[in-house]
Amino acid sequence: MDTYFNLESYIQSRMADAIAKHGLVLGKGNGGLATLSNAHVVAEFENIDNNYVRFNFFQPAQPEIKFEFAEFLDACFDERSKELRPLPPKEWENERQLNFMLDNYNSLILEGYFSKPISGDYSWLQKYLDLKEENDRLSKARANLRRANHPEAKAIFAKRMDGDPTWKDDVKRILAEQNSKS
Numbered sequence: 001m002d003t004y005f006n007l008e009s010y011i012q013s014r015m016a017d018a019i020a021k022h023g024l025v026l027g028k029g030n031g032g033l034a035t036l037s038n039a040h041v042v043a044e045f046e047n048i049d050n051n052y053v054r055f056n057f058f059q060p061a062q063p064e065i066k067f068e069f070a071e072f073l074d075a076c077f078d079e080r081s082k083e084l085r086p087l088p089p090k091e092w093e094n095e096r097q098l099n100f101m102l103d104n105y106n107s108l109i110l111e112g113y114f115s116k117p118i119s120g121d122y123s124w125l126q127k128y129l130d131l132k133e134e135n136d137r138l139s140k141a142r143a144n145l146r147r148a149n150h151p152e153a154k155a156i157f158a159k160r161m162d163g164d165p166t167w168k169d170d171v172k173r174i175l176a177e178q179n180s181k182s
Contacts, residue, residue, distance in 0.1 A: 005098060007034040007047040014102035018109035022118050040120035043069075045105075051088075051097035055105055057117055067128065069105075070163065071135070073113065075128040082163040084108060138171045145174060 011034050012019070012026055019026060024036040029044055036043045039060070046054040055069035073081040085108065088100035108114060116124055142160065146153040152170060159167035 005047055005050050005095065007032070007045060007053075010098060010102055011036065011045060014099055015106040015109070018106045021110060024118075038118060041117040043114075043117075045102075047098065050094040051092075053098060053101040053105070059122065067117075069114075071132055072117075072124070072128060073108075074165065075131045076116070076124050077113065079131075079165045082165065084113065085163075087163065135168070138168050141175055142167065142171050145171070150174065 008026060008028060015036070018024065019036060022038065024038055024043075027035040027037060029035045032047060034045045034047075036045070037060070041057050042060055042063070043055065043057040044066075046056075048054055056066045057069065057072075058064075058066045070081040070085055073084050077084060085104060088097040090097075092100070109118075116122070139160075142153070142156055146157060152174065156167045156170045159170070
């Protein structure tokens with residue numbers, strides 16, 4: 001990772017509105033992470049190659065159990081993470097991509113998409129765990145299709161990497177087809 005972009009300073013400037021509105025405290029995490037926290041949640045932001053910002057979060061009392069923000073959006077907002085958290089165009093320079101992601105996270109927090117964790121409401125947890133279990137099961141099946149050189153495997157992998165939830169429908173369809181032939 002190029003350390004040119006100081007993630008804390010970018011978060012402080014790009015997410016100032018969300019920080020102020022929710023009384024979040026900016027901190028530095030381990031391994032180049034920056035955090036925003038309150039008594040109910042610690043949000044970790046990680047600069048990946050200066051053009052992508054990973055957003056995970058956890059309850060302060062249980063730091064070993066981390067939640068992925070996109071999966072949280074999918075669980076709580078009808079699998080709309082791709083729509084709510086679009087990726088910046090790859091042709092943009094790194095700093096513009098980084099700013100785009102932080103601006104988007106700021107907007108999502110301001111618009112209430114992170115209000116439950118910020119307020120300490122974890123009533124969504126079972127839905128999140130169920131979705132994660134299903135995603136893990138289908139990811140394993142997707143990997144098996146890839147190892148078996150299934151003709152649709154590359155396209156399904158591309159959808160998955162792009163955040164397109166229809167990859168799961170593709171895997172389910174193929175599994176159903178395989179089961180009907182058995």
